[in-house]
Amino acid sequence: MNHPDEHSHLFTLDPTRDYPRLVRGEGVYVYDDQGKQYLDAIAGIGVVNIGYGRKRVAEVMAEQAARLSYAAPNIFGNEPAERFAAQVARWLPGDLKSIHFTSGGSEAVEAAIKLGRQYFYERGPESKHLVISRWTSYHGATLGALSATGYPGRRKKFTPYLLDWPHIPPVYCYRCPYNKEYPGCDLSCARALEGTLNEVGADNVVAFIAEPIVGAAGGAIVPPSEYWPIVRDICTRHDVLLIADEVITGFGRTGRPFAVNHWEVLPDMITMAKGIGGGYASLGAVAVSTKIRGVFEEKGMPFDHIFTFMANPISTAAAHEALKIWEEENLSEKAAQTGEYLLHQLDGLKRHAIVGDVRGLGLMAGLEFVADQTTKEPFPAEKAVAKRVGKIALQNGLVTYPGGGMVDGVRGDILSLFPPLIFSRQNVDELVDKLDKTLTQVEQTL
């Protein structure tokens, strides 16, 4: 912890707050400078998929730093980036075999949007420029990615800077935006994409971007199985690119290598980051279809874009070793199995009157808190229930991810869990015990 008399030169996300200072990680646990142990039920933030303290990744990074620490991406290629791109391509579906590296998720989304725009600029129609996305989504903090993001709390103060792009309602059966019920709803939320395309004109639209399973913005919302095939069909018929934002769902999080594998839908691009480096490299990527790459090749045009740290040799070397561990330990399958157990155990927490919904897939789970389980009435925002849960859980040695705004952008508390993919059943038991205890404590304060 910061000592009261100690002035930190770090401008943290909340400079008024004393954050516990982490000094070490081992497996699924992290330790602060007071020696306190925390069970990390969010893997950093869906990042440290292979767990903390993997010495072989650290050794590869040190070796690579000593051999070649940097290669300018507009002048040179480098071996680790080549090798890692080939390794990632093996796991990607269909013809998404061309990988463009970035340093993180927001950059991956920016790159995908600009790739999509330049694809149509070179190929036509040049009028295409809009990106359609959904409410209750998160695509990143940079201004392009934030323009696509549908998270009112994160957009509000920056609205004057944001591009005026259309957002369609979320896929969210617990509180259906159309007040309908699945399957009688005929997937109105997916069909809304076609309505919006007709309204704004498909000739003006580059892409539709969405998270296959909504992450922290929605607390692990899993769509009905028809959702993604419907949006794929709409995009194809209107010549609009489909971008699956798999920054959090990629690399086994949902129990499949990529979440789109659940529905065998092939997007035109997949954005990824977080778990791509297993928690050891600051890395992101966009995977691009043959159709998109082909236009750049035919026209002989470079992508008019660069990030200094893209395809960095240390990051890609680390990620290559981390992905080898992921492969050797079958972490995607392990996430599927442990995830089933996690969701089953979490479901038992509905015995707490404040738990309205438990949802998720693989090792990606969400709880939604309500004042009334039957009517789904949310808590008033001032009660900050999710934040309370997160704070008390942390005191109890459990790291979770609180969020909110599910009802009207303000009310509607959620808690997300994204454990490391190495999580065991015993780790799940410890998580659920700690959360159980935390919820009892929170209920006493309400």
Ligand SMILES: Cc1ncc(COP(=O)(O)O)c(C=O)c1O
């Ligand atoms: C789906 C999704 N897209 C994009 C991002 C942005 O990634 P980053 O924070 O690495 O910039 C995130 C981060 O949470 C995410 O979950």
